[in-house]
Amino acid sequence: METPVRFSSCRGVAFEVKPHEHHFSISKPISPSSHPSASSNITTNTPFWPRPNSFQIFPSPSAPSSLLRSLSRPSSHFCDVSDQEQQEYDLEEGDPHTPVQNPKPSHPPKNNPKSRLSVILLDQGLFTVYKRLFLLCLALNITALVLAATGYFPYARANPSVFSIGNILALSVCRSEAFLRVVFWLAVTVLGRPWVPLAFKTAVTSLLQSLGGVHSGCGVSSIAWLVYALVLTLTDPFNRSTPIIAVASSILALLCLSSLAAFPLVRHLHHNVFERIHRFAGWTALALLWAFLILTLTYDPITNSYNKDVPSRLFQTQEFWFTAAITFLIILPWVTVRRVPVQISAPSGHASIIKFSGGVKPGLLGRISPSPLSEWHAFGIISDGEKEHMMLAGAVGDFTKSLVSNPPSHLWVRGVHFAGLPYLVNMYERALVVATGSGICVFLSFLLQRSRADVYLVWVAKGIEENFGKEIKGMVNGYPKEKVIVHDTAVLGRPNVAELSVMAAGKWKTEVVIVTSNPEGSRDVVNACKSAGIAAFGPIWDS
Template sequence: GKRQIRPIRVVRHTIFNVYRRLFSIVLIANVIALVVYLLNSSGVLRINIWNLATASSANIFVASAIRQDYVQGLLYRCAWLIPHSASLKMRRIIAKLYENGGIHSGCGIAATMWFLALTVLAAIQFSHGVFTSRPLFTLTCCLQALLFVITISAYPALRTRYHNNFEMSHRFAGWIVIIVFWVELSLLATATANMESTSTGGVLAKQPSFWFLISTTFHAILPWVNLRRWEFQADHLSNHAIRLHFSQTVSPFTGIAISRSPLFEWHPFATMPSLAGEPTGGSLICSAAGDWTKDAVKNPRRYYWVKGIPKPGVLGMCLIFKQVVVVTTGSGIGPCLSILASPIRKTACRVLWSGPDPEKTFGSEITDCVRRVDPRAVIIDTKASGRPDMLALTYSLYLECNAEAVFVISNPKLTRKIVYGMECRGVPAFGPIWDS
């Protein structure tokens, strides 16, 4: 049964999930640091703008670094070192590592907060003649406006409703912020050098914000260095789904993002290894869900762009458990197969898969693969039997096989419902989050 009273369950498992806890810790720590710094200053007109720039650039650096493919891969690989003999409580905590997006969001808001303090301070000092550079003050205001655009467009409700606009504003405004930050840093260093009768380069080299900005610039460029055009072979599974095969070798349990227009939109997919009798390489399953995927199913391209390094997703965390229940609906079976079909997987898996006529929609190869992994897999045809009570079935399967955890890949509503329902019963449950 459920372990706590409803208000506590709601706060613990929804309002204050791990993502939001990380977000809150990062933001509160920055707020405290800013308040302490301002209280300990010897007056508004004497506050050193460089210190505020350093705090802002440090947060921007962390926000960009935590999102890097190589950092995500490293975090997962560290988690995979945890043996199955470790306590379930420890492994349950470590498995939540995939919710580290809270650090990205928290640092992004904190960077905007620090820079807002810098902008207000610059305005006060400018009005008192302490801060005299008009171009520098103008750039500061422009940079603040850009940070506001990035922050506001990333608000969950707006991001979901206007996702393409969010993606472009986040990318292009982010690049412009870095460029403007470089110009501003150079102007600030020049002004400081003139006052101290020293070189601009010498001033920059002494400033942490300079080195943070170098690292942030490196991280902005790095994924594009790995931009490649891959060839895909389309295998039409049905009118609603397509399987795209590629010859490149990717690490087990990882996913890639593909695009027709690299500058504008990217679509992530989990990869699965080649099945028995297929050429080496891998594949991904694309199901007609949105405008882009519907067009991809109807008119698949021979070539798509792939950026960055293949990185693990939430399902990668199932490897630190001895036995798990994998719950999915419809095309969610694609990401699940990245784990289920892996020949090096040591985790025992039970599968609960619900969808409209799965064998007809995704083909016998896919359903046969699922049954090879779990001969007793529960595959439900919702066209024939209607939509089942997935929460009840999940809990029943969890108890039946004495699993250690439940992993859910479905639409946001059902994923949250099952994860919440399991967590309330003390069952370790994991699924994608849509907050980041």
């Protein structure tokens, strides 16, 4: 009888995979001395998929122990599932792909594994670029506010509403997908050249990824300026108008409600509640802002009355143009909303593929919705740039699960596709993209279309064909094998993705690593790469 092949994975328990005829089985271990690339702990000579241009990842016996840690429980189908789903799956027994041979871990398990929420709230660091931008915006506004209150900034004291509305305009710009699409395009066009210093490219990438810090900082600052404006109005008996105070107070209440709903704890645990409050409270506040402008410009403090006609000086005020710009930015994405036919297929109960007409450039993301006023979901777009594009949706929530169980014939979409972190791959000469599970979708377009960057891929997932289908598998398999590492956890167990990413970046000498995983996984990869002196970026909770 042939000796079973022995592997290890990330949880400290060895296990064995018996040889069989399955395409994902490994016939025999590869000796480090028998392959010229063994020093990198990455081999590609044994077929992983049944075609000449195939690939695999196989940790060699000389690999670091942290990479060869094994698992004591079956790994999940997707590495980016929620914490609750991960725990439920971990409690299942009898994974036929990874029979556990030694139930006793060689490393003691953590007593209190960190939840996704703790990673979001506590493990992002105290001085991230996001938080620096937040503090910078807040510090500048508080400084100006203190100077105005103490009489050293008379313009601000006379026009506090200008600063409040100006901050609302700034936060709207930072969330305008159409405006940011232009900004990202300019960044790639101007900086995506070999002579631009790498340090400058990574600084711009970090800045663009963290613009949410400006958004939140300006949001809090607008509240502070509006409070100051109300205090000045209430303490001035000759310029006090009950309707103006009532409208300003309502705007203040709505801004505070929106800010509280955006707090990480609320946003993470009740995302749909956050989204609806942010949308409808924002729209109501904008309508009241127009009322506030008209009331303040028609109010005559001498007669304590209002002129019936809006004065011509309305168009000469900063408040008007600021408010008009805010209105334009908010209305713009909704003008492009339309209901389109879709084709949805489910390669497994764990994911669905949604197809649309029209080609899309690599690195862009799109939003879809079953009901446009209630919820929107963003997904990476997969396209060859020609006739159609598609989205890969892991079934981890109510909406995404319904795509598998009850696929609709039409969905609502926004016509403007927005640029995110993956789009900035085009800024670099050589980039490593790392994905776990369905996170691969944001990078597949780079494999199907010619891009500025020389792109390399590491993908860790379970049951590639079983869970993602032949079409997704074929897209990855069609890319040059020397640029791809696929680690199927159904065969090899769960690896140390962070160390695997560092080794791959070193092997291919890439300038940057961009990862799409769950919060903890992204954090680990980014930290490991930075410790090795490699620029790395992953999605943040408010990116």
